[in-house]
Amino acid sequence: MITEQVVKDLLNTSGYIADEAIATAVFLALHMEKPILIEGPPGVGKTGLAKALSSALDFPLVRLQCYEGIDEGKALYDWEYGKQLLYTQLLRTQLDTYLSVSADLREAVERLSAEESLFFSKNFLVQRPILRSFLSEKRSLLLIDEIDRSDDEFEALLLECLSDFQVSIPELGVIEAKRKPLTILTSNGTRMISDALRRRCLYLYIGYPELDREVAIVRAKFPDLCEVLARRMVEFLRKVRELNLRKPPSVSETLDWAQVLSILKATQLTPEVVANTVGVIAKHQTDLQKVTDLAMQELSATWNG
Amino acid sequence: MERIIASFVSALRENGIRVSPGESLDAVQALALCGMEGRRSSRQLLRLTLVKNVNDIPTFNEVFNRFFSRFNFVDPQNEISEIMDAAIINMEGEFNYLDQLPGDDHDEGGPLLKLDSDINPEDLAELKSLTEIDPDDTEGTEIVVQMKGYRGKAKKAPRPTRRYTQNPLTIELNKSSSVQMGITFTVEEQIAMQDVVSRMMMRLRKDMKRMKNNQNRGKLHVIKTIQKNYRHDMVPFQVALRRKRREKPRLVVLCDVSFSVSHASRFMLLLLHTLQNQHLDVRSFIFNREVAEITEMLANMPVNDLMEAIDVGDIVDLDENSSFGQVFLAFKKRYLENLRGRPAFIILGDARNNYDEANDWVLDEIREKARYMLWLTPEERDTWSRGDCLMDIYGAYCDKVEVVKTVDDLSLVVEDLLRDIYADRADPIDRKRLLEAKAAEIYDSKDYYTRGAGGNSEPVFDPAGRSHW
Numbered sequence: 001m002i003t004e005q006v007v008k009d010l011l012n013t014s015g016y017i018a019d020e021a022i023a024t025a026v027f028l029a030l031h032m033e034k035p036i037l038i039e040g041p042p043g044v045g046k047t048g049l050a051k052a053l054s055s056a057l058d059f060p061l062v063r064l065q066c067y068e069g070i071d072e073g074k075a076l077y078d079w080e081y082g083k084q085l086l087y088t089q090l091l092r093t094q095l096d097t098y099l100s101v102s103a104d105l106r107e108a109v110e111r112l113s114a115e116e117s118l119f120f121s122k123n124f125l126v127q128r129p130i131l132r133s134f135l136s137e138k139r140s141l142l143l144i145d146e147i148d149r150s151d152d153e154f155e156a157l158l159l160e161c162l163s164d165f166q167v168s169i170p171e172l173g174v175i176e177a178k179r180k181p182l183t184i185l186t187s188n189g190t191r192m193i194s195d196a197l198r199r200r201c202l203y204l205y206i207g208y209p210e211l212d213r214e215v216a217i218v219r220a221k222f223p224d225l226c227e228v229l230a231r232r233m234v235e236f237l238r239k240v241r242e243l244n245l246r247k248p249p250s251v252s253e254t255l256d257w258a259q260v261l262s263i264l265k266a267t268q269l270t271p272e273v274v275a276n277t278v279g280v281i282a283k284h285q286t287d288l289q290k291v292t293d294l295a296m297q298e299l300s301a302t303w304n305g
Numbered sequence: 306m307e308r309i310i311a312s313f314v315s316a317l318r319e320n321g322i323r324v325s326p327g328e329s330l331d332a333v334q335a336l337a338l339c340g341m342e343g344r345r346s347s348r349q350l351l352r353l354t355l356v357k358n359v360n361d362i363p364t365f366n367e368v369f370n371r372f373f374s375r376f377n378f379v380d381p382q383n384e385i386s387e388i389m390d391a392a393i394i395n396m397e398g399e400f401n402y403l404d405q406l407p408g409d410d411h412d413e414g415g416p417l418l419k420l421d422s423d424i425n426p427e428d429l430a431e432l433k434s435l436t437e438i439d440p441d442d443t444e445g446t447e448i449v450v451q452m453k454g455y456r457g458k459a460k461k462a463p464r465p466t467r468r469y470t471q472n473p474l475t476i477e478l479n480k481s482s483s484v485q486m487g488i489t490f491t492v493e494e495q496i497a498m499q500d501v502v503s504r505m506m507m508r509l510r511k512d513m514k515r516m517k518n519n520q521n522r523g524k525l526h527v528i529k530t531i532q533k534n535y536r537h538d539m540v541p542f543q544v545a546l547r548r549k550r551r552e553k554p555r556l557v558v559l560c561d562v563s564f565s566v567s568h569a570s571r572f573m574l575l576l577l578h579t580l581q582n583q584h585l586d587v588r589s590f591i592f593n594r595e596v597a598e599i600t601e602m603l604a605n606m607p608v609n610d611l612m613e614a615i616d617v618g619d620i621v622d623l624d625e626n627s628s629f630g631q632v633f634l635a636f637k638k639r640y641l642e643n644l645r646g647r648p649a650f651i652i653l654g655d656a657r658n659n660y661d662e663a664n665d666w667v668l669d670e671i672r673e674k675a676r677y678m679l680w681l682t683p684e685e686r687d688t689w690s691r692g693d694c695l696m697d698i699y700g701a702y703c704d705k706v707e708v709v710k711t712v713d714d715l716s717l718v719v720e721d722l723l724r725d726i727y728a729d730r731a732d733p734i735d736r737k738r739l740l741e742a743k744a745a746e747i748y749d750s751k752d753y754y755t756r757g758a759g760g761n762s763e764p765v766f767d768p769a770g771r772s773h774w
Contacts, residue, residue: 004339021352021353032338081537085536199325
């Protein structure tokens with residue numbers, strides 16, 4: 001029996017520092033077999049959670065990246081027309097002998113249509129991510145990434161898959177999941193997700209982490225970065241987030257910056273260091289200026305004092 | 306436990322969070338799985354299963370605190386009966402639980418007594434009767450039910466007398482509500498606006514889909530079709546059609562927030578807020594004498610907070626006289642350059658310039674950048690010529706000037722506009738063809754006279770025409 005604490009520890013060992021809400025959500029999703037819908041600003045580790053979970057729990061990761069215009073042929077299943085045609089070509093001689101027994105055309109057609117289901121069998125079915133994760137022998141982790149980029153129709157298509165873990169294929173009937181995958185949906189909130197989909201999921205909002213957790217995240221990824229610098233860095237970034245920038249730095253920016261600082265072997269956070277590496281934190285021209293100004297203001301004072 | 310969850314869910318619903326029965330079942334299942342150990346984890350469990358929207362999380366926390374604050378979570382290991390005991394003790398101590406309200410915002414420096422004009426004698430009587438419930442006569446869960454709904458009022462009630470002795474007495478009267486009344490939105494208003502907008506979006510979406518389908522019914526894309534059917538021996542199983550590019554409609558809104566149009570602008574702002582939640586590309590500006598962009602704020606702040614910020618003059622100074630000329634000039638300087646695409650402009654204002662310079666040439670420049678320009682004014686046409694109104698001058702640069710008085714007017718106008726933009730973008734070629742065809746049609750003045758009468762300029766009395774009378 002996996003408990004919340006175990007989930008947390010497992011994630012920790014794979015380098016993902018989870019807070020209580022995340023651990024509880026994962027725990028519930030594992031036991032209630034319900035998908036998790038994760039929302040939050042970009043770069044706070046929504047996709048990262050799925051990746052970490054897949055390595056921690058040893059579930060194979062099946063990823064479906066959503067985009068505008070994605071449909072069932074790309075997400076659920078597709079028929080392999082090419083293979084079907086190729087088989088009819090190759091089997092022509094067999095077909096000839098098979099059909100030559102029949103006396104007239106009518107009987108030939110009847111004989112052939114009796115074997116029709118051969119050509120719409122699992123042999124010719126291309127499994128797209130959702131079906132693949134449903135049919136996986138081992139319990140898998142299905143990541144439906146950036147669901148907000150898809151259209152409404154696709155969302156409606158997901159409803160059946162996510163509530164009952166089954167796929168209806170008109171030619172084959174209903175295919176149920178062998179092992180219900182642990183499903184994670186992520187959204188950046190560029191579009192409202194419908195209530196119908198929300199209702200079927202557990203809802204987890206991941207915001208910017210607290211100070212201690214963010215420091216722990218940095219320390220976990222870059223153990224050689226000294227604790228004091230990591231803390232100073234994170235404290236500074238938290239102030240940057242309050243600046244009302246066009247693109248506030250997220251956890252992924254924190255990690256990039258930590259990497260830059262450890263490559264540069266920086267030991268102190270000075271305005272110069274910030275000015276040299278500001279491109280890692282701020283991603284807009286107007287933001288650059290604001291961040292360097294803040295660095296002058298905040299860091300030079302502590303530097304002198 | 307089911308009963309507690311059920312009443313908690315109904316408390317959530319009272320506060321405007323939509324919870325389906327399925328979700329409350331989920332909550333029960335989750336609690337059964339994890340056990341109710343500690344307040345924090347049960348809160349998380351309930352939040353994960355019951356709340357499906359970021360904006361609802363603060364409300365949820367508030368309701369949770371209010372709903373479960375009557376129990377002192379003494380110790381997770383304690384028996385239920387002990388928790389009940391604690392609850393009973395809490396009840397007997399007069400209003401003691403007020404001290405433990407986690408949302409208690411009563412800091413030492415603040416005013417001690419808040420008089421609220423809302424509270425009436427009946428409420429107070431109800432409040433007093435609370436203490437007279439004899440806990441021994443009732444079952445545990447019933448206490449829960451009886452307590453429900455009073456806590457909100459209890460919080461507004463005068464504080465326990467013990468406080469008075471600790472600090473000097475200060476009294477704060479609720480700020481006169483008459484001023485704020487017109488500015489903040491009631492829940493009903495917000496819901497009504499959401500309704501109007503979502504219906505509008507539904508209609509629009511349908512239209513857009515139809516247009517999109519029309520687009521898809523384009524000509525055959527030969528190369529793509531060949532590529533697609535290569536593996537089928539060039540038998541065109543799958544057909545690829547040409548498709549026209551479809552761009553999102555962009556909207557730029559300039560909204561006057563001076564007092565003279567505040568009744569119209571507040572609905573405009575609410576409409577903007579709701580539109581932005583629908584993820585249209587809208588950039589919103591407000592102005593009085595100076596202009597400021599509020600796109601980000603609309604997206605990130607609760608609409609009432611924003612209205613209050615605007616109303617106290619935090620964003621643009623409201624004490625000055627509004628000046629359209631200056632605003633246009635400032636807008637051109639600061640924003641006009643970095644507007645993406647060719648947006649449609651909506652300007653909401655009464656065009657009363659307070660006898661300032663008109664600067665109408667700027668509007669001409671803005672018009673060049675814009676796909677469409679619409680002016681909305683709350684004033685009737687007959688008053689445009691009076692006083693300092695420059696509607697006639699400004700109106701000359703706009704594609705359309707509309708008088709807008711109610712929410713329905715407003716949403717209809719905006720819907721028409723969006724539809725126009727969409728139609729415009731969807732079939733630029735068709736439109737062009739249409740215009741060309743119109744231009745090619747030679748206007749024959751004789752046509753007018755010769756119509757019907759066969760060259761005879763005098764209308765002929767036709768007796769047969771009246772035969773059916």
